[in-house]
Amino acid sequence: MEEVTAATTCLPLVRDEAWLPVEETAHVGRIRRTATALTQRLGFTANRTAEVGLAVTEIGTNLHKHARQGVVLIRTVRGERDAAVEVVAVDRGPGIGDIALAWQDGQSTTGTLGVGLGAVARLATSCSMTSRLGSGTALVARFAPTKVWTPEWGVESAAGITRPINGEEVCGDAYAFCRGADRMTLMMCDGSGHGPLAAAASDTAVRLFRDLAPMPPDQLVTRLHQALRGTRGGAVAVADIDLVARTVRYCGLGNIAGAVLAGDRKQGMISVPGVAGHQARTIRAFDYPLPDRAVVALHSDGLTERWGVDFGADLVQDEPVLIATTLLREAGVRNDDASVLVARPA
Structure with a gap:
């Protein structure tokens, strides 16, 4: 494998700030206050903060x-010189039959997110959505x-x-990814247990990965295994x-699940x-083909592993964050820390 070069990008840095339910009117104010407080911390102007609050x-x-x-x-999405606020909304509602129509002002019938979508799209730097009738909707606005x-x-x-387990403020799972001209490298760590000590282990893995990637997966997992000594440890892939x-080329140690999704096939x-x-008695990498239009x-x-490729997202059209969010909604049924990382290689 080639050495790290200046062309290798290990951005952005994403920090999940808060998961907030929206089950009653008072919750709407809470998510507005959380989002606008974040924009103020990031130095947004008062006018831009007001726009984010409205959206x-x-x-x-x-x-x-x-x-x-x-x-x-x-959550925050940071580069080396700039940052954005990202808002991800997901539900188990009736779903939207015509997404293009839902983006238009004046569409407020049950089954769409309502008249506000047009305003959200205009105020956001970028915005996209996926939905399936009878399953629900996921939206991301940056x-x-x-x-x-x-x-x-x-x-x-x-x-x-x-997403952290119920009752914890921080998630013990973490992920990172890097991209070069001709390759992408993904890493996930599930820190043992829950809470700050599990998060400390997974944060250690993220920092080392960002320093070392790209590196052959089995060598990188070996280095991660060594670096996590003295912590709670965890599963890594x-x-x-x-x-x-x-x-x-995939190397996993512990209970991280990986799959290549293409067409109607899921290759574990x-x-x-x-x-x-x-x-770690054995650290070994395995090779898998990557078909055209595949998702990793x-x-x-x-998350349970009992899910198939038809879990509610469009693997060809949807943004990776929407695919990850939809998969978490459908398969994240266990009361545990949960994380999903999705890549759609060009």
């Missing part, structure tokens, strides 16, 4: 009116300091999402995606037993 109020109001089990994730904005890391071809040879990838930082997904054991 987030529309998202929350429509979830409350038209959805079931609606939740909003608010708000940069200005509405006209090109992130320094370019078009995002991979994205992840984490690395997927190296060769964009030229169209292959995935093998992780060997062990706990990084504590026990990693997830922790906060």
Whole structure:
């Protein structure tokens, strides 16, 4: 494998700030206050902060009116020189039959997110949505300091999402990814247990990965195993995606699940037993083909592995963050820390 070069990008840095339910009117105000407080910390102007507050109020109001089990994730997305606020909304509502129509002003019938979607799209720097009738809807809206904005890391071809176990403020799972001219490298760590000590282990893995990637997956997992000694340890996995040879080399230690999704087929990838930082009898990488239009997904054991490719997202059209969010909604049924990382190689 080639050495790290200046062309390798390990951006953006994503920090999940809060998962907030939207089940009653008062919750709408809470998500607005959380989002606007975040914009103020990031130095947004007062006018831009007000625009973000209006858009987030529309998202929350429509979830409350038209959805079931609606939740909003608010987080920061940082580069080296700039940052944005990202709002992810997901529900188990009736779904939307005509997304193009739902974006138009004046559409407020039950089954759409309502009249606010047009305003959200205008106020957001970028905005997209996926939905399926009878399953629900997922929406992502990003708000940069200005509405006209090109992130320094370019078009995002991979994205992840984490959710802590009920009762914890921080998630013990973490992920990271890097991209070069001809390859992508994904990493996930599920820190043992829950809470701050589990998060400390997974944060250690993220920092080392960002320093070392790209590196052959088995060598990288070996280094992660060594670095996690003295922590709680955890499950780790690395997927190296060769964009030229169209292959995935995968090395997993512990209960991180990996899969290549293409068409109607889900190809599971093998992780060997062990706990990084504590026990690793064998560290081994396996190779898998990467078909055209394939998606690569990693997830922790906060999700059940009993899901197929038809879990509610459009693998060809949807943004990776929407695919990850939809998979978390459908398979994240265990009361555990949960994380999903999705890459759509070009």
